[in-house]
Amino acid sequence: MYPWLFLWAPQLQLPFSGDVAQRIEPRTQWFFDGIDTASGDPVIERKAFEVATYGRQLGLITELLLDMAAQTPPRTRxxxxxxxxxxxxxxxxxxxxAEDAAAQVxxxxxxxxxxxxxxxxxYEALRARLQQALAAPEAAP
Structure with a gap:
């Protein structure tokens, strides 16, 4: 009722009840922030990841290693x-x-x-577009 009394009103703040600051923008680079700065440059890692993902790199290494092991089998157990x-x-x-591809189909x-x-x-419009797309020559990946 008496607005001037708020000057004498005590302000009590319990733990975790103070002002809150929160970042709202999404962090999309969290994966590369986990790269230790002593082990590599996060900027270069990000650019390399754009060329070939870690899964693609490991897949190629696995294929090459298994091919080499087929040509020269390991000597030890x-x-x-x-x-x-x-x-x-x-x-x-x-x-x-293969399971993922089957699920997608x-x-x-x-x-x-x-x-x-x-x-x-x-449906008919999509069918025509799909037939046109399937008839077009496939671009190289």
Missing amino acids: AGREARQRLQKIQAEIERIK EMVEAGLRRLKARHRPE
Whole structure:
């Protein structure tokens, strides 16, 4: 009722009840912030990642290593066991990729069936666009 009394009102702040400062902008470079500055340059790592992801790099190294091991088999038991483990890992990764591709195909087919049943004009337009896209020569990756 008496606004001038607020000058004598005590201000009590319990723990964690003070002013809050929060960054709202999304951090999209968190992966590269985890790279130790002593082990490499995060800027160069980011640029290298744009050329080939770590998965692509490891995939190429695995393919080359297994090819070389097929030409010159490892001489030690530990080397042969490591080659077998690497082959199992590669096979498991290929299985995961194949399952993902099959799931993607199934999802696209289900979407097309739904579109055909519920939105026939849009389905026909998409069908024409897909036929045109499939007929066009494929660009090199």
